Amino acid sequence: MTASTSDTRWLHAQPHDHRIARLAALAIVLAVVDAGIPSPLPGIKPGLANIVTLLALESLGWRAAVWVSLLRILGAGLLLGSLLTPGFFLGLAGGIASLAGLGLTQGWPKRWFGPVSASLVAAFCHIGGQLLLARAWLIPSDNILYFVPAFALAALLSGLVNGIIADKLLEGSPCAPSTPSPSP
Amino acid sequence: MSRLIRPGDWLVLLGGAVLTGWLAWQLWGQGQARSVTIRAGGQRVASLSLLHNRLVPVRGPLGVTVVEIAGGKARIKQDPSPRQYCVHQGWLSRAGQVAICLPNATSIELTGPDQPYDSLNF
Structure with missing residues (x-):
């Protein structure tokens, strides 16, 4: 039998999906705000949306953080009109690198390392991923190294500030169950 | 918590x-080097910008030393010296770096906007 148009398929969104969607929507708004903030050097941004990724990581687990982060990159790309431009791919490379870094920090003992550590590691991974892609593809020259210290300083500051904000937000409000449920 | x-x-x-x-x-x-100074027998032969890719032959007592400049870097490409130390040093890119071919009395020294140290003159 061939499928006809009368076949109705239902996609049931679990509460978990709703939480991810809510966080992703919040992250997209922050990414748009982020893009509006003037910056001294292209590529240096506060990365406010990463606060939401940290919230997702701490409250829903690493897989949810991956979802929120990738949905935010795609959604912000659509809204800002930068989809599939070099800037979009740089953000994607940075995002994937920071998610890898966040996955690494998940193994660290919670007693000693909090969201600030995760945020700092993610920030440095972000510039690392961006610079690798930029060096390999956009600007195949070692002159790009000249800007690396500026990027590192920006990562240090924004990673620290975003981590503290995420920590503050997590402190008071248990916005989700502490046990991460597996995503479908 | x-x-x-x-x-x-x-x-x-x-x-x-x-x-x-x-x-x-x-x-x-x-500092990133901007130019290269080529010396032969203690005399300055040339001071060249690193932005210009080129091959520079320098005559010494043993023969010709070939200096190559490419992509903001410089190296001794060929040298008649028996041990080839200066050739094996490879590409130089930072201000203050030096490659010296003693037997042939030739050398290159990279110079930048500000010289971090002076290793040739006492």
Whole structure:
């Protein structure tokens, strides 16, 4: 039998999906705000949306953080009109690198390392991923190294500030169950 | 629930600060070379910009030393010296770096906007 148009398929969104969607929507708004903030050097941004990724990581687990982060990159790309431009791919490379870094920090003992550590590691991974892609593809020259210290300083500051904000937000409000449920 | 910044966080912050400082020192502290000075028998033969790719033959007592400039770097490409030390040094890119072919009495020295140290003159 061939499928006809009368076949109705239902996609049931679990509460978990709703939480991810809510966080992703919040992250997209922050990414748009982020893009509006003037910056001294292209590529240096506060990365406010990463606060939401940290919230997702701490409250829903690493897989949810991956979802929120990738949905935010795609959604912000659509809204800002930068989809599939070099800037979009740089953000994607940075995002994937920071998610890898966040996955690494998940193994660290919670007693000693909090969201600030995760945020700092993610920030440095972000510039690392961006610079690798930029060096390999956009600007195949070692002159790009000249800007690396500026990027590192920006990562240090924004990673620290975003981590503290995420920590503050997590402190008071248990916005989700502490046990991460597996995503479908 | 927990203190805002945990002990390990300070460690990560310190690590990040050290990394940033090291990168700044490594990439900004030592100036990128702008030009190369070629010497033969103690005499300055030429001072050339590194922006211009070229091959420069320099005559010495043993024969011709070939200096290659390409992509903001310089090296001794060929040299008649028996041990080939200066050739094996490879590409030089930072101000203050020197390659000396003693038997043939030729040398190259990279110079930048500011000279970090002077290793040839006493």
